[in-house]
Amino acid sequence: MTKFVDSSFVKNMREVTRESYLRYWDERNGGNVSYRLLAEEVEGFEDVSEVKATYELGFNASAIAGFYYLVTGTGRYFRNVYDRPTLDLGLVKISEDGKSYDVVWGFEDGGKPTSEFPSHLLSHIERLKVNPEQRVVFHCHPTNLIAMSFTQPLDERHLSRILWKMQAESIVVFPEGIGVIPYMTPGTNAIGEATAAKMSEFQAVLWPHHGLFASGVSLDETYGLVEVIEKAAMIFSQVGAQGGQILQEITDQELQEIADYFGQTPHAGFLDL
Ligand code: 13P
Ligand code: ZN
Secondary structure, eight states: OOHHHHHHHHHHHHHHHHHHHTTOOOOTTEEEEEOOOOOOHHTSSOOOOOEEEEEOOOOOGGGGGEEEEEEETOOOHHHHTTTOOHEEEEEEEEOOTTTTTEEEEETTSOOOOTHHHHHHHHHHHHHHOTTTTTTEEEEEEEHHHHHHHHHOOOHHHHHHHHHHHSSSTTHOOTTTTEEOOOOOTTSSSHHHHHHHHHHHHHHHHEEETEEEEEEEEEEHHHHHHHHHHHHHHHHHHHHHHHOOOOOOOOOHHHHHHHHHHHOOOTTTSSSSS
């Protein structure tokens, strides 16, 4: 058990949840993370054969049958994950028929995975089609990005262009831009399906008036994606605080040049060239 808690990916999970909390992105129970373990990481466990609980999924997860995910618990406070990983984190295995999952480690006080598990698993399934290295889904409540969902049209092209133009390196980190779904009830399979549908095209999806769903191949990469998006949104807020008048900006041509230089392809049709 100790070996597991000290393993690099659990440590990384403890660190990113703490950092996300310290940035005010995870008030109270806000936010959740899931991380797919590699075979060698599963083998590194002392024992994952004991099933502590089994839950129905309510959707078809056969594409990830047999996969193990380390996931934050529902109702848990990111502030606490660092100090109590065996309570606030759990390891689950998706059943071979993709209809349920077993808890095989963690949630020692009887907890269960995040209420957003449908959005996590459906997003994992979709991103795996895009990139077989896909392993992480990270949800949090970044303040400035959420604020933009009140003041800006909920249009992917419009929001992506603002975020790209607020910081010269945004387009390098998320050249596909940011996806947007309509406002929907959290926790439902429906919001999971809508989010996953966007994940075929985008690594990050805005949930208006709520937060962000981001995906990636590692915790660092995924957390970094959230940081870059929220940093751009923060600069946008600061521009507004300084009066909002834009005297000069990065042009669309310059954005294309940045992308070219770093070997990235911006989302088709998002730049006016
Ligand atoms: P959980 O506590 O169930 O993970 O929910 C937090 C959240 O942010 C819901 O969107
Ligand atoms: Zn949330």
